[in-house]
Amino acid sequence: MGEDAVVESGSERTRRLVHQGLAGRRAAELRFRAYGVASISLGMLFLVILFSSIVGNGYTAFIQTELRLDVALDESLIIPDGKVSAEALAAADYSALLKQSLTELFPEVTDRQEKRSLYGFLSTSAAHLLQETVEHDPSLIGQRISIKVPVKDDVDLFFKGRVDTTAAEEDRKLNDNQIVWLDTLKKDGRLTAGFNRTFFSSGDSREPEQAGIxxxxxxxxxxxxxxxxxxxxxxxxxxxxxxxxxxxxxxxxxxxxxxxxxxxxxxxxxxxxxxxxxxxxxxxxxxxxxxxxxxxxxxxxxxxxxxxxxxxxxxxxxxxxxxxxxxxxxxxxxxxxxxxxxxxxxxxxxxxxxxxxxxxxxxxxxxxxxxxxxxxxxxxxxxxxxxxxxxxxxxxxxxxxxxxxxxxxxxxxxxxxxxxxxxxxxxxxxxxxxx
Structure with a gap:
């Protein structure tokens, strides 16, 4: 009977040690799983932050701001000799026509420096777009047409809300007068946003609004x-x-x-x-x-x-x-x-x-x-x-x-x-x- 009690006592101790070991191994397994889940969650968090940053900065590039202008296609500026030819249409000063349209919208702007700031709204490709329009249909010469032209990247960023208008004037590229003019154009519905086809159809450029992939x-x-x-x-x-x-x-x-x-x-x-x-x-x-x-x-x-x-x-x-x-x-x-x-x-x-x-x-x-x-x-x-x-x-x-x-x-x-x-x-x- 005494030996059986000793044997009984030994087997219980063995079971207790085994159970203690199992509990420790299970706890270690749970900790390892927790570490794995934490690592995956941390990696996914960094990935979400990365993609959120990329998408947050990049989705607006698929949208391009355009300025609607009423352009008077003055025959004396396009074909001074009165004869329509490919050479005459290519040599015409379309930038002057666009600047004239902007001046009509803001007749109070008479200072040369202010005019330069006003004309700076237009992208360099705006004149080329107007030229293509006239060359495609020369019968428009002498008429007043409404055309949407691309704006400079600073104006585009302003329309998209990426310009801090509360910053000091010397800390931003748009001065106070330009912001007032842009607000006026925006209220008049002349600044509109459309799909940026240029981004998918053109090559590289020094000008951001003309650059494409x-x-x-x-x-x-x-x-x-x-x-x-x-x-x-x-x-x-x-x-x-x-x-x-x-x-x-x-x-x-x-x-x-x-x-x-x-x-x-x-x-x-x-x-x-x-x-x-x-x-x-x-x-x-x-x-x-x-x-x-x-x-x-x-x-x-x-x-x-x-x-x-x-x-x-x-x-x-x-x-x-x-x-x-x-x-x-x-x-x-x-x-x-x-x-x-x-x-x-x-x-x-x-x-x-x-x-x-x-x-x-x-x-x-x-x-x-x-x-x-x-x-x-x-x-x-x-x-x-x-x-x-x-x-x-x-x-x-x-x-x-x-x-x-x-x-x-x-x-x-x-x-x-x-x-x-x-x-x-x-x-x-x-x-x-x-x-």
């Missing part, structure tokens, strides 16, 4: 075409050879190690390579989509190779063995059975590599794509820039109007990246087979 978007598209055309077939072919045909020896091991190392090389190194080899040695035009695409193809190639090999490795060996058992050759086994099953994974890796290339700017800065490009590139040899570099250039501009355009361009770039990554996820889920 279309040149950078076209440049990015041309660069990605070159990148995809070079890196996708070479990456897939290399992955297939290394995984299915290459002998396993020290040379292939060395190649695999170097491919993995190249995937981790800083992107700026590829820019130095492009500058030294393709531009200085081969003479490829600087800042062209061709050299940019080749550089990004070299940078993307290791990623596609690694993703392609992973996709091929995911195909079960039984597929190969079944093909061999039916008498298929090694080439037939790979291209008739293994490769079709690995395509979804390889395409996913390729799209992710393309999205990485789309967001790169460091290697392209080294090959001159940081240049100020106004014209839209038409082929692979024209000077161009890309969207990340355009964002970099605008972020470095001192004008306040470029702040919202920088954020808006970031929003467009993120939209492209989300679309490309979403396409990769869709392809993986739609065509991937689980074994």
């Amino acid at each position: 279309w040149g950078a978007v076209v440049g990015s598209a041309l660069v990605l075409v070159i990148t995809l055309a070079l890196s996708l077939p070479l990456g897939m072919a290399t992955a297939i050879y290394l995984e299915e045909f290459a002998p396993k020896n020290r040379w292939t091991d060395l190649i695999e190690v170097n491919i993995n190392n190249l995937a981790a090389v800083p992107s700026i190194v590829f820019g130095l390579l492009g500058l030294a080899v393709f531009i200085n040695f081969f003479g490829v035009p600087r800042s062209s989509p061709l050299v940019g695409g080749v550089v990004l193809a070299l940078m993307t190639l290791p990623v596609i190779i690694i993703a392609g090999r992973s996709a091929l490795q995911s195909v079960p060996p039984s597929i190969r063995e079944a093909a061999w058992g039916m008498g298929a050759s090694g080439l037939q086994t790979v291209f008739h059975h293994v490769f079709p099953l690995a395509i979804p994974g390889m395409m996913t890796g390729a799209i992710i590599g393309m999205s990485r290339a789309l967001g790169e700017s460091a290697p392209l800065l080294m090959i001159g794509m940081v240049a100020f490009i106004v014209d839209i590139p038409k082929d692979f040899l024209d000077p161009s820039t890309v969207l990340p570099v355009q964002i970099y250039l605008w972020a470095d501009s001192p004008e306040r109007g470029f702040v919202e355009r920088t954020s808006a361009a970031i929003m467009v770039l993120l939209a492209f990246l989300v679309l490309m990554n979403g396409t990769a996820v869709y392809l993986r889920r739609r065509f991937e087979r689980r074994w």
Whole structure:
């Protein structure tokens, strides 16, 4: 009986210790989960703050303030000789017509300095817009027309409520008289807001209200075409050879190690390579989509190779063995059975590599794509820039109007990246087979 009591006492103590240990482990697990939830919540908070800042600063760039003017198309100023010709219409002083319209709205403004401040409301593209209107319909000459013209970025920011009117006059770009005139125009309904088509249809400009992303978007598209055309077939072919045909020896091991190392090389190194080899040695035009695409193809190639090999490795060996058992050759086994099953994974890796290339700017800065490009590139040899570099250039501009355009361009770039990554996820889920 005494021994049984001792044994009973020992088993109870063991159970008590086990229960105490379980309670401690459960508490540690709960703490770990709490740490994980806190980390995720903190990361999401920072992400929300980041996106809120970008959207808050950039959404107004999709809106452009316009000034409605009643312009008298004085025949003596447009065609002094009375003959309508393309040369006469191109040489006319349309700025004088716009200034005359502003003077009619504010006849009390007679001082030369005040007139200069009043005329400063108009964007330099306003005269060009009026010229296009007259050239499109010369029968308007001699009439009074109502036309909406873009305003300067300072006026645009004022209309959007981004100018602190309570600040001292020397601390803002608009003086007190200009603010009074703008309030008058706003009350009269002459200042209106519309969709900013210029932002999506024009190239870069020194004037914020005329700057657009279309040149950078076209440049990015041309660069990605070159990148995809070079890196996708070479990456897939290399992955297939290394995984299915290459002998396993020290040379292939060395190649695999170097491919993995190249995937981790800083992107700026590829820019130095492009500058030294393709531009200085081969003479490829600087800042062209061709050299940019080749550089990004070299940078993307290791990623596609690694993703392609992973996709091929995911195909079960039984597929190969079944093909061999039916008498298929090694080439037939790979291209008739293994490769079709690995395509979804390889395409996913390729799209992710393309999205990485789309967001790169460091290697392209080294090959001159940081240049100020106004014209839209038409082929692979024209000077161009890309969207990340355009964002970099605008972020470095001192004008306040470029702040919202920088954020808006970031929003467009993120939209492209989300679309490309979403396409990769869709392809993986739609065509991937689980074994």
